[in-house]
Amino acid sequence: MGAGEAGGGKAGDGKAGGGEVGAGEAGDGNGTTDRSGMTDRNRDAKSGHIELASLTKRFGDVVAVAGISLEVAAGEFFSLLGPSGCGKTTTLRLVAGFERPDAGRILIDGRDVATLPPHKRDVNTVFQSYALFPFLNVAENVAFGLRYRSVSKADSARRVAEALELVQLAGYEKRRPGQLSGGQQQRVALARALVLRPSVLLLDEPLGALDAKLRRALQVELKTLQEHLGITFLYVTHDQEEALTMSDRLAVMSGGQIAQLGAPREVYEEPVDAYVAEFLGVSNLMDATATRPAGATEVCHVRLGEFDLEAGCGRIDSTGAVKLAIRPERVELGAYELTGGNRVPGMVERLVFLGSATQIFVHLAPGVTLQALVRNDGRALPWSQGSPVSVALPADALRVLATEVPAFEEALAPAVG
Numbered sequence: 001m002g003a004g005e006a007g008g009g010k011a012g013d014g015k016a017g018g019g020e021v022g023a024g025e026a027g028d029g030n031g032t033t034d035r036s037g038m039t040d041r042n043r044d045a046k047s048g049h050i051e052l053a054s055l056t057k058r059f060g061d062v063v064a065v066a067g068i069s070l071e072v073a074a075g076e077f078f079s080l081l082g083p084s085g086c087g088k089t090t091t092l093r094l095v096a097g098f099e100r101p102d103a104g105r106i107l108i109d110g111r112d113v114a115t116l117p118p119h120k121r122d123v124n125t126v127f128q129s130y131a132l133f134p135f136l137n138v139a140e141n142v143a144f145g146l147r148y149r150s151v152s153k154a155d156s157a158r159r160v161a162e163a164l165e166l167v168q169l170a171g172y173e174k175r176r177p178g179q180l181s182g183g184q185q186q187r188v189a190l191a192r193a194l195v196l197r198p199s200v201l202l203l204d205e206p207l208g209a210l211d212a213k214l215r216r217a218l219q220v221e222l223k224t225l226q227e228h229l230g231i232t233f234l235y236v237t238h239d240q241e242e243a244l245t246m247s248d249r250l251a252v253m254s255g256g257q258i259a260q261l262g263a264p265r266e267v268y269e270e271p272v273d274a275y276v277a278e279f280l281g282v283s284n285l286m287d288a289t290a291t292r293p294a295g296a297t298e299v300c301h302v303r304l305g306e307f308d309l310e311a312g313c314g315r316i317d318s319t320g321a322v323k324l325a326i327r328p329e330r331v332e333l334g335a336y337e338l339t340g341g342n343r344v345p346g347m348v349e350r351l352v353f354l355g356s357a358t359q360i361f362v363h364l365a366p367g368v369t370l371q372a373l374v375r376n377d378g379r380a381l382p383w384s385q386g387s388p389v390s391v392a393l394p395a396d397a398l399r400v401l402a403t404e405v406p407a408f409e410e411a412l413a414p415a416v417g
């Protein structure tokens, strides 16, 4: 029907986000639902499962998404995390239906939706730019998507009230977007997506325009809401802290591919390579050479400058150039005279008192600077700027990371160059 088509048309032009949101919401404009009760079904734990298989999208010579495969469970909070240009938004737009893949499949609840227009997918999108209609008030903005659905006036009013209640904006119905703060506008955008009760919500840096404090408050709210509603969230962010605190699982992306996928703790504690470790900003990283890979001893022998060390985790079967990673809280400082036991001499460069701990920057003899984090137990530390120290890097905390260029970057090189 006309109205639904118009909404879909707007989506295609990729202009004002309002068109895109409107399109997704214009859902049942043609009066047909693809599955019975899609709009108002009783949400069961099974809906909202996403599967991407070898998903690929090119823009001319640029491979924006280079064969991504992943599964998101129904009701899961899943994040795509990565630096600018790594393909997060493109992946989301493929799932939403605003882009057509060049190859690969997109399954939502087992159904291939890759060729369906946005409004035929049980999916809604929230953008960084709130994309509200400035001339409509809050209630009208939220109700907009319901216009093209067979929802009675009374039902619509009830659902709008419910949605505004969910995002804690009851009482703001009559305000225009211009009379709201950024955080409130984003909540209206969220309510507008939630009022349609999609089984999958796609969120593209939804908190990106907010200041740090508001951002943290809304992170907690969003996560609580997601758990409460049981909707699948596919969440895009370049903020590692945000992804780590909110997600059930996340995928760290690089150059259109997934560098690592796992639970936040897993990705944080066990980064697969230097790229992930560096992006998460977790560890001290050092260039070293693996001289003897792990055999019966279960440790990899590495050379850091002129010092031989043992590393007990990560890619301990490596040889040649590697990166070593160690978390600041695992670096141990001792008296300079101490030797052996994975120790390297160094000198304290700077101490930063953080309250519950002291951050100590130590310059190691091999020429690298490490951070150590020493918990504050009430006693004064025996070191000051310039103190010589012996730095222990326990083997069970010293991680070997591969440094070789991932195969996909080589594969992409000719296309990009």
Ligand SMILES: Nc1ncnc2c1ncn2[C@@H]1O[C@H](COP(=O)(O)OP(=O)(O)OP(=O)(O)O)[C@@H](O)[C@H]1O
Pocket (backbone or CB within 6 Å): 059, 060, 062, 063, 064, 082, 083, 084, 085, 086, 087, 088, 089, 090, 091, 238
């Ligand atoms: N419509 C388009 N035409 C041409 N190239 C595009 C288009 N959309 C995206 N790209 C390119 O595809 C790559 C991935 O872009 P994408 O927007 O998915 O990145 P992103 O991870 O969302 O980045 P950001 O964090 O900056 O939003 C980039 O190199 C980008 O320039």
Ligand SMILES: [Mg+2]
Pocket (backbone or CB within 6 Å): 088, 089, 090
């Ligand atoms: Mg983006």
